[in-house]
Amino acid sequence: MTHMTHFSEEDLIAYQLHESSDEAAIQRHLELCPECAATSDSIAETLRVFSSVPVPQPNLDHNWQRLRGNLSVLTPAPRRRFFPRFLLWPAAGLAAVVLLLFAFVGVHITRDHDRIAALLPAIERISHTNTAGTANTAINGHGPLTTQPTGVADPAMANHLDAAERLLTEVNHTSGSLDPATRAQAHELLLSNAVYTSTARDHGGAVPRTDTATEVTHAHPSRATR
Amino acid sequence: MNKAEAEAIQQILAGNRDAYRVLMDRHFSAVHRIAFRITGNQADAEEAAQEAFLRAYNKLPGFRHDASFSTWITRIAMNTAINLVERRNRDLSQRGPRIAENPSPADQTIQMADAYPGPERQLLDREAATLRNEALAALTPMERTAFTLRHMEDLPITEIAAALNVPANSAKQAVFRAVGKLRRSLAPLAGGLR
Numbered sequence: 001m002t003h004m005t006h007f008s009e010e011d012l013i014a015y016q017l018h019e020s021s022d023e024a025a026i027q028r029h030l031e032l033c034p035e036c037a038a039t040s041d042s043i044a045e046t047l048r049v050f051s052s053v054p055v056p057q058p059n060l061d062h063n064w065q066r067l068r069g070n071l072s073v074l075t076p077a078p079r080r081r082f083f084p085r086f087l088l089w090p091a092a093g094l095a096a097v098v099l100l101l102f103a104f105v106g107v108h109i110t111r112d113h114d115r116i117a118a119l120l121p122a123i124e125r126i127s128h129t130n131t132a133g134t135a136n137t138a139i140n141g142h143g144p145l146t147t148q149p150t151g152v153a154d155p156a157m158a159n160h161l162d163a164a165e166r167l168l169t170e171v172n173h174t175s176g177s178l179d180p181a182t183r184a185q186a187h188e189l190l191l192s193n194a195v196y197t198s199t200a201r202d203h204g205g206a207v208p209r210t211d212t213a214t215e216v217t218h219a220h221p222s223r224a225t226r
Numbered sequence: 227m228n229k230a231e232a233e234a235i236q237q238i239l240a241g242n243r244d245a246y247r248v249l250m251d252r253h254f255s256a257v258h259r260i261a262f263r264i265t266g267n268q269a270d271a272e273e274a275a276q277e278a279f280l281r282a283y284n285k286l287p288g289f290r291h292d293a294s295f296s297t298w299i300t301r302i303a304m305n306t307a308i309n310l311v312e313r314r315n316r317d318l319s320q321r322g323p324r325i326a327e328n329p330s331p332a333d334q335t336i337q338m339a340d341a342y343p344g345p346e347r348q349l350l351d352r353e354a355a356t357l358r359n360e361a362l363a364a365l366t367p368m369e370r371t372a373f374t375l376r377h378m379e380d381l382p383i384t385e386i387a388a389a390l391n392v393p394a395n396s397a398k399q400a401v402f403r404a405v406g407k408l409r410r411s412l413a414p415l416a417g418g419l420r
Binding site (some may be wrong): 009010013014017019020036042043045046047049050051053055056057058060063066067068070072073074075076170 | 238239240241243244245250251254255258259262270271272274275279280283284286287308333354358362373376377383396397401402405406408409412
């Protein structure tokens with residue numbers, strides 16, 4: 001005795017509605033299976049009963065008169081918003097990415113700031129211009145490295161400090177590796193520092209650490225090695 | 227959208243309400259037909275079609291001119307008709323009196339061929355119509371809409387699904403469920419399930 005697998009009611013409905021993906025197989029089965037054939041006929045009869053419901057024709061004039069009384073005078077819509085609604089979420093996502101990018105870059109710049117800021121006390125000791133202990137904003141904020149005119153008696157020293165200040169400011173605002181000219185300037189400053197240190201020692205005076213800033217800047221791997 | 231309809235919409239937006247008659251003449255019958263399939267009666271079909279045209283009119287300022295007015299108004303009409311059916315179902319007082327609360331047993335509903343319908347045949351026909359209407363009324367609005375539009379209006383499943391804002395498979399399953407329910411509802415009329 002052979003076992004016959006019947007099709008479900010849903011399969012047979014799909015077959016009768018021509019929505020089945022396996023119409024040929026169902027048709028072959030229906031020729032052999034009286035049970036499924038009866039169900040399929042019942043479905044076909046149901047569809048036939050519900051296919052003969054006539055639709056009355058509406059009275060257009062009557063409906064127009066009813067509708068016409070409810071119509072207001074229209075004006076064209078104002079221009080659409082500059083920013084289409086469907087772009088709102090993608091734009092918000094892009095803005096979030098940009099903010100994250102800024103935050104990421106800012107953290108890295110701040111790290112450089114921190115390194116440079118660590119050098120400030122040495123420069124301040126030389127310039128003697130920040131004796132009141134006020135915060136220097138050239139690195140961590142904006143503005144010049146010194147807030148007062150340089151009071152150093154030696155013009156050469158003042159020039160050296162100014163050059164160091166400009167160099168540090170330039171480094172502060174540079175992203176990526178330093179260009180060769182800046183690196184050469186840093187070399188010169190280091191050399192000047194070395195000469196100054198040597199001279200001061202020869203004269204038996206205290207040696208301020210003026211070389212720290214440019215040494216560190218020059219040695220910064222991400223700035224000086226490329 | 228053809229030129230005449232585009233011009234009509236331009237005139238409407240310029241303040242000419244009567245230009246809407248152009249769109250109504252072209253599409254009201256089709257919209258009413260679909261509304262009738264969903265609601266099942268003439269009065270509700272006209273109400274749904276009217277409401278759909280009024281909604282479409284008020285939304286015309288935002289209507290994209292590259293879209294099809296026919297597709298747009300059809301979708302509005304389907305949603306309006308479905309909402310109306312749901313309102314009617316919630317409001318039991320809207321239901322009309324039932325002719326046959328207890329349908330006759332299956333053995334009394336065998337239909338005989340008769341060229342001249344006598345009183346008995348008329349009664350059976352009326353009972354059959356009542357059963358048919360009750361069977362359709364027992365479907366959910368989505369099942370009824372999907373079934374009538376697929377089977378009676380011969381619309382493709384994809385179009386029905388898009389209008390109902392459901393996946394194509396959901397629309398197809400709604401049609402299958404509807405046919406299954408209708409078949410069982412008609413069992414007394416057909417002499418029982420085979």
